[in-house]
Amino acid sequence: DSGVTQTPKHLITATGQRVTLRCSPRSGDLSVYWYQQSLDQGLQFLIQYYNGEERAKGNILERFSAQQFPDLHSELNLSSLELGDSALYFCASSVGVGGLQETQYFGPGTRLLVL
Amino acid sequence: AQSVTQLDSHVSVSEGTPVLLRCNYSSSYSPSLFWYVQHPNKGLQLLLKYTSAATLVKGINGFEAEFKKSETSFHLTKPSAHMSDAAEYFCVVSGNAGNMLTFGGGTRLMVKP
Numbered sequence: 001d002s003g004v005t006q007t008p009k010h011l012i013t014a015t016g017q018r019v020t021l022r023c024s025p026r027s028g029d030l031s032v033y034w035y036q037q038s039l040d041q042g043l044q045f046l047i048q049y050y051n052g053e054e055r056a057k058g059n060i061l062e063r064f065s066a067q068q069f070p071d072l073h074s075e076l077n078l079s080s081l082e083l084g085d086s087a088l089y090f091c092a093s094s095v096g097v098g099g100l101q102e103t104q105y106f107g108p109g110t111r112l113l114v115l
Numbered sequence: 116a117q118s119v120t121q122l123d124s125h126v127s128v129s130e131g132t133p134v135l136l137r138c139n140y141s142s143s144y145s146p147s148l149f150w151y152v153q154h155p156n157k158g159l160q161l162l163l164k165y166t167s168a169a170t171l172v173k174g175i176n177g178f179e180a181e182f183k184k185s186e187t188s189f190h191l192t193k194p195s196a197h198m199s200d201a202a203e204y205f206c207v208v209s210g211n212a213g214n215m216l217t218f219g220g221g222t223r224l225m226v227k228p
Contacts, residue, residue: 002158031214043205043218056214090159098214100147101166106159 003027004107006091012113018079021110025072025093031055032074033094033104034066038087049074050097081114088112117142117208121219129227134193136222138206141187148189149207149216150180159205165189176200201226 003026013019025032034046036059045058049068060066063081068074078085088111092104122137140148150162163174170182180191189206206219 002160004158033214033216035216042220045215045217048214056210058215092159100145100209103149103161103164104216105161106151108158 002105002107004091004093004105006089006107006110008110009108010111010113012115013081014115015081015083017081017114018077019081019112021076021078021089021091021112023074023076023091023093023107025074025091026105029093029095029105030072031094031096031098031102032068032072033092033098034060034074034076035090035092035106036087037090037109038084043090046076048098055097078112083114086112086114117146117210117217119206119208119217119219121204121206121222123222124220125223125225127225127227128196130198131195134191134196134200134224136191136204136206136224138189138191138219139187140189140206140208142208147209148180148182149209150174150178150189150191151205151207152202153205153221154202162191162204196224196226198226198228200224 005024007022031050033048037043046060048056066076088109090109091107094102118141120139148165151159163172165172165182173179203221
């Protein structure tokens, strides 16, 4: 158990809908990262927040957004969902801003199925 | 930019025999490298990491990896496979600022009794 929690574990929704995925980092960690794991794209970095501020952005679609709250939990919002958004979404956390010496610890993931 | 290539998408070994999972990386700087394991329907667990200290890195569950700069490789090995090692393994390189991880395509390890 990494100490990173994600809810819900599974989510089934329809195309065009909007969902929110939630992540709580390990105690003391200030950075939260979001990744998407899909069959065709593999594991891809989406976005990082550090202490409430966006820090780095990867291959995140404009329909997706994230935020980190004062208590450091983070939410990933996915809107206008398409079939291709079906994937496993991971959250990770690390102590600091993300230097080369840091380790990211991953949560169990949220499996999203868009029908 | 950085990239990672895992040379085998599937590896099958017999229980008790050695494991070798191959990884090559590309980076314009001195990277940090990681191996993560994903068991079925589970999250990603860190096996080991290299951060420019010793080139031979020991991880959990008897795994180790050797960083070879001249070959740009970071292969994962284990002397004796166990049934519980069956999982998907990811070789990962960190971004220049250390915050963006780039994952290889994964190697599925199967262990036969």
